[in-house]
Amino acid sequence: MMRRCLLGVCICLAMAGAMGGCASAREASNSRTAIQVLLNQWKAAFVANNLDAILPLYSEHFQSNGRGKAFLAEYLKEAMAEGAGADVKINTDISTITIQGNTATVLPVAVCGRVGSDSLRLDLAKEDGQWRIVGMTGKHL
Numbered sequence: 001m002m003r004r005c006l007l008g009v010c011i012c013l014a015m016a017g018a019m020g021g022c023a024s025a026r027e028a029s030n031s032r033t034a035i036q037v038l039l040n041q042w043k044a045a046f047v048a049n050n051l052d053a054i055l056p057l058y059s060e061h062f063q064s065n066g067r068g069k070a071f072l073a074e075y076l077k078e079a080m081a082e083g084a085g086a087d088v089k090i091n092t093d094i095s096t097i098t099i100q101g102n103t104a105t106v107l108p109v110a111v112c113g114r115v116g117s118d119s120l121r122l123d124l125a126k127e128d129g130q131w132r133i134v135g136m137t138g139k140h141l
Helices: 002-047 052-055 071-081
Strands: 058-063 089-091 097-101 103-113 116-127 130-137
Touching: 002 052, 002 089, 002 097, 002 103, 002 130, 052 058, 052 071, 058 071, 058 116, 071 089
Parallel strands: 058 130
Antiparallel strands: 089 103, 097 103, 103 116, 116 130
16 A cells, blocks of 8 residues: 555656656747747848847847947947948857746857958847847957
């Protein structure tokens, strides 16, 4: 009787663990898909020189080399006024997405245009259920 009860508890724990693993795998898959959508929106907005579409993809807490979102907005506004996105190629096909809870990194993100090329690292955070870019590092930033 004791053995049967212990076996039942073990089976229940194993099932609970498996179900939790499935939920975690599903959540990671959903996050990965959402991050890929964010990356696609980011690339499309930049190439289209669409400041109104790109800024909401960045967190209000964005930082890059000690500069925040206000600096980024001004920089992008000037760059897009010059048509910077027109000849830029952004490649995330070889990027690795690493998710840890509500944060993620995407690297390398290859950016190439008339002014040169760079390999970026994007830091993301899930804010209010949405993935946003919270940081960006590269050689030329």
